[in-house]
Amino acid sequence: MNDTTRNPRSGHGEYKIPGGKLVVVDLRVNEGRLKDVRLSGDFFLEPPEALDAINAALEGLPCGTDAGHLADAVRGALDADVQMFGLSPEGIAVVIQRALA
Amino acid sequence: MNETSIRSQWTDFDWQLVHPGPLMPLRHMALDQVLLDEVAAGRRAPTLRIWEWAAPAVVIGIFQSLKNEVDAQAAQAHGIQVVRRISGGGAMFVEPGNTITYSIYAPLSLVEGMSFQDAYACMDDFVLQALGDLGIRAWYQPLNDITSEGGKIGGAAQARRGGAVLHHVTMAYDIDATKMLQVLRVGREKLSDKGTTSAAKRVDPLRSQTGLAREVVIQHMVDTFRRRNGLRDGALTPDEQAAAERLIGEKFGTEAWLAKVP
Numbered sequence: 001m002n003d004t005t006r007n008p009r010s011g012h013g014e015y016k017i018p019g020g021k022l023v024v025v026d027l028r029v030n031e032g033r034l035k036d037v038r039l040s041g042d043f044f045l046e047p048p049e050a051l052d053a054i055n056a057a058l059e060g061l062p063c064g065t066d067a068g069h070l071a072d073a074v075r076g077a078l079d080a081d082v083q084m085f086g087l088s089p090e091g092i093a094v095v096i097q098r099a100l101a
Numbered sequence: 102m103n104e105t106s107i108r109s110q111w112t113d114f115d116w117q118l119v120h121p122g123p124l125m126p127l128r129h130m131a132l133d134q135v136l137l138d139e140v141a142a143g144r145r146a147p148t149l150r151i152w153e154w155a156a157p158a159v160v161i162g163i164f165q166s167l168k169n170e171v172d173a174q175a176a177q178a179h180g181i182q183v184v185r186r187i188s189g190g191g192a193m194f195v196e197p198g199n200t201i202t203y204s205i206y207a208p209l210s211l212v213e214g215m216s217f218q219d220a221y222a223c224m225d226d227f228v229l230q231a232l233g234d235l236g237i238r239a240w241y242q243p244l245n246d247i248t249s250e251g252g253k254i255g256g257a258a259q260a261r262r263g264g265a266v267l268h269h270v271t272m273a274y275d276i277d278a279t280k281m282l283q284v285l286r287v288g289r290e291k292l293s294d295k296g297t298t299s300a301a302k303r304v305d306p307l308r309s310q311t312g313l314a315r316e317v318v319i320q321h322m323v324d325t326f327r328r329r330n331g332l333r334d335g336a337l338t339p340d341e342q343a344a345a346e347r348l349i350g351e352k353f354g355t356e357a358w359l360a361k362v363p
Binding site for chain 1: 162163164165166169187188189190191192217218243244245258259260261288290291293362363
């Protein structure tokens, strides 16, 4: 988890949110921090540009960030009018942790 | 839920039917955006569009990863074009004549105050009724599936833009599940809460359930919509056709869009 090597490693996680949709993440870890975070999946998100905001919110967070803080980071990056269907900040936190496991 | 807003009724609108001949996959993608924009702008009346496919395709959702979802080599070997649509949801595999695909373009007021879940189910109520008339007991399975005792029949996806909503559905009519599983990467994780480990077993096509020709099922769906809501025969305008052509060049046919999520 506390990856301090200079060489970035990559991670891939998948999580089917119970009663929701599949959320997938591809990312890299560089000096213990999340890098090139790319969320994908068959969920619904309005407006679609919100996906970029979510990726950006996760970028650079320490790998050891707990699930609650990961979810908070996602929530904090979203405008009030953003709507998720089959996707949740908590689900995103789970998939990030799976990618790092 | 929202008592101050005014939800419109299906019968408030002058519904138009658009059902042109077979079109190429990229044309279908572009038309979804054009017609949604036209309805949002008030230039087009609310519309039901029935799709006919001129070529096989894998259509991925706007948020899906191209490389995670599609086996590019297998798709190429089968001559299947991969395209990305403007709505969320999962990948679908189509060959001419093997699915029933349609879109509804409606003012957002139709689903005003509804949860996303209710909005999805509301848009497909006419289909459940039509299938019921044909002897298929089908129901809406949240979040976005149409299912039956035999298994999943189809999936829906919505997109909102301005004051309009696009509701898009693909139902399996006579799907080649073996080929589908060669081109789509359907992982175990995706199936983990579905009570099955086989994507092929999840899908039970309409042909086996009705024994009816695809055209007969479509006609009955259209008739059901017409009886409930009113429906006038319409057509794509030359401006809409031109706008779709332009969007293929600028967006849907570009690598940037297809690999938007690589």
